[in-house]
Amino acid sequence: MVRFSNNIIGLLNFLTFLLSIPIVVGGVWLSKHGSTECDRWLDKPVIAIGVFLLIVSLAGLIGACCRVTWLLWLYLLVMFLLIVILFAFTIFAFVVTNKGAGEVVSNRGYKEYRLGDYSNWLQKRVNNAKTWNRIKSCLQSGKVCTEFHEKFLNDTVNDLYKENLSALQSGCCKPSDECNFIYENPTTWTKTANASLNNPDCNAWDNDPNTLCFNCQSCKAGLLHNVKTAWKKVAVINIIVLIFLIIVYTIGCCAFRNNRQDNWKRY
Template sequence: MVRLSNNLIGILNFLTLLLSIPILVAGIWLSRQADTDCQRWLEKPLIVLGVFLLLVSLAGLIGACCRVTWLLWLYLLVMFLLIVLVFAFTIFAFVVTNKGAGEALSGRGYKEYRLGDYSNWLQNRVNNTKTWNRIQSCLQSGKLCSKFHDQFVNDSVEKFYSENLSSLQSGCCKPSNDCNFTYVSPTEWNKNTTEANYSNSDCNLWNNDPKVLCFNCQSCKAGLLQNIKTDWKKVAIVNIVFLIILIVVYSIGCCAFRNNRRDNSWKRYSHT
């Protein structure tokens, strides 16, 4: 029973080692196959995560099973830093996603989103031109609005207004309700020629060109932030569970480290 902690750490790290291999392979595969900005953005985090898991797992596995105390100490140090990092990110995720929500419209099944409703930190990220160009490229290559058009192309104007659109569809693929444009199809709207000054600047940015639409609009950025907010809330909840698991594993690792030190002390004592 005294060595149970060493065996548990060894088993857990062996499983993590196996997990790191497909993650690393997926990252390398993406680096060779990537042909869009979205895929290129994903490849580096996957490779880094795969290498990190591989090295940490090896340190924990060798340290626990081969009684290499310094490796187990290094493993525990990394685990402690990881616990602090996950805890900090979880708090950060809750803080930056605390603001922002869609605006319900009378007679509409969907909501509309305003960039100013979200946290300043998130706003600054999407207002960066270089960052937004990359995000916009991802949205376009993912055929967000072409799928949106195909899905609702047969809708009458009344039917379209009753649809429950996603935040990205609402923000990027159609003009704001403030514009009062005339509906032709989900991604084609006629501007009101009698109205030159719009209260919403997004109305001037709308274009029926499938490559333009409202991808440069504030509403599109807000729709993305709403999507991020929803995802980050889910990630934060998962992180809490992950944090509990990390603390349990760290505690077991501390027991294994203590066992290693006891063994080393006994060996030194037996040789004297």
């Protein structure tokens, strides 16, 4: 009679196997039909995750249900490494996102963002020209500032100042308040002689819809604010996944022991 732990491992890996198929198909679809560089950039990671889940789930399924001890041993080894990696990433995510927050501006409904407020590791990532050009392309194709322009087109300057803008809208789609530019519409501002010389973003701003403040430090900071928020959520989810993986790993160890005992009995 197949033991309970083998049944559980077999069932869990069968479900994982089923889950891996649409992930692989989705990655292949993105590579063929992705309309933007952002979409196409995602295809390889998605395919890699899908193939990884497919192989590991097959190893666990066959190892548990067919009593193939060496496959179950390989499955447990991969699971152990996955637990270690996930634990390390969770700690890392908390460390690199412990700094940085939007700066409250007097009489404004939004915050402004400074690149220097975030961790050095995150700053290095967005200061890499190749990386930032790819991110900038994604922001432009995602029409972040086009939607910003359309949404607040009828606002006066005072109306705009009261809006609760997102980090990307505040950092990438309008100049810093410190620049003292003259407002024409949400994405068109006239530079003035008394613009701040201490803020390089004032020079980087351009009314061209493809430029705006996409080359500004504030835009990079706005992106990092979103990254920080997302990573915090991911880290919390990782803790839940870690608990689940440890439980599965423990059940897998029981199934591995059952396989070894059955092999000893045969001989």
